[in-house]
Amino acid sequence: MNKVEIEDINELIKKGYSSKAIKKILDDILLLSLKVKEDYPDYKTWYQNKQIPGIFNNTRNIIIAHMNNKVVGFVSLKKTKEEKKICTFYVEKNFQKNKIGTILVEKAINYLEEEKPLITIPIDKLYEFVKIGNKYNWKVTDIQENLYRTTTKEVIVNGTILDLNTQYEQPKELSKVYKIYKFSCLKHFFKSIIYKTDGNN
Ligand SMILES: CC(C)(COP(=O)(O)OP(=O)(O)OC[C@H]1O[C@@H](n2cnc3c(N)ncnc32)[C@H](O)[C@@H]1OP(=O)(O)O)[C@@H](O)C(=O)NCCC(=O)NCCS
Structure with a gap:
């Protein structure tokens, strides 16, 4: 390059x-x-x-x-x-x-x-930030629905959005939050398959 x-x-x-x-x-x-x-x-x-x-x-x-x-x-x-x-x-x-x-x-x-500036990340992109976030010990402090987009949840890292003032009691690892999100996507996916199969009976 x-x-x-x-x-x-x-x-x-x-x-x-x-x-x-x-x-x-x-x-x-x-x-x-x-x-x-x-x-x-x-x-x-x-x-x-x-x-x-x-x-x-x-x-x-x-x-x-x-x-x-x-x-x-x-x-x-x-x-x-x-x-x-x-x-x-x-x-x-x-x-x-x-x-x-x-x-x-x-x-x-x-x-x-x-070292820990506030940043908000769409939840489906969180894994791309895990390595960089871990290097500086960044933590997820909140998750908001409909913050900027209506389609994707927004993960708040390292703080609070000034006019929102909500926060987790215990900040969480970026990778952990992403795993929970992926798990919920899978659960949703399998549920939708079961629902479709049931509907076909
Ligand atoms: C996050 C982002 C800026 C990283 O840029 P980059 O130039 O690829 O970063 P680097 O090459 O310095 O990689 C840093 C680390 O992250 C890892 N990484 C980069 N992209 C990754 C991906 N897609 N998945 C998993 N890990 C990834 C790299 O392997 C590297 O790890 P290492 O330090 O152990 O080698 C880039 O992926 C990006 O632009 N993503 C979309 C961002 C976005 O949605 N922005 C809007 C909200 S602010």
Whole structure:
């Protein structure tokens, strides 16, 4: 694989990158994020009204991985007194399992000055985060239905969503929560088969 390079948007702005170049990167990030956020209602509005202004008022940042001027992964971050959060974290499918995610998280932790930032993960993607999460001892603190999507439960890791204020009494391992989820999917699957077979009798 060609060399993947890592850049920090806040740093690029400080270095005096032209606003045209920054806009191109931000547009590319939006395009890439729609691959993983397509079913989040209003993601594009959130990106344009919250994420981009936050970059310019120093409450948000995005760290990107790019190759030959193509953004192949990114982690978008919020850093305020109240909240240190990974808002979105994604590495393009063809580039996954090359340690890009590991490097992006390391950089995110450095920027946020927090090893256990808040992050929410769709439950069906949780297994992809297990290795990275275990490295920093991340724990599931809550699970919410209909938080952003109506189709998938959202797992809250390392804290509480500011306006929700619910939490497990005992935070749980990411892998354990994923196993319980897979088990419930299997149970559901077998139940549906039994139901169909019964219906055929
Ligand atoms: C999670 C994610 C960012 C990891 O990126 P990546 O570049 O593949 O990560 P790395 O190559 O650094 O892998 C880190 C570890 O995770 C493991 N891993 C990566 N992808 C995995 C997968 N699909 N299943 C199981 N383990 C996986 C790697 O094997 C590696 O383990 P190791 O440290 O023991 O070698 C990537 O899988 C992804 O973008 N997933 C979708 C994210 C998503 O849904 N985002 C929206 C909510 S924020």
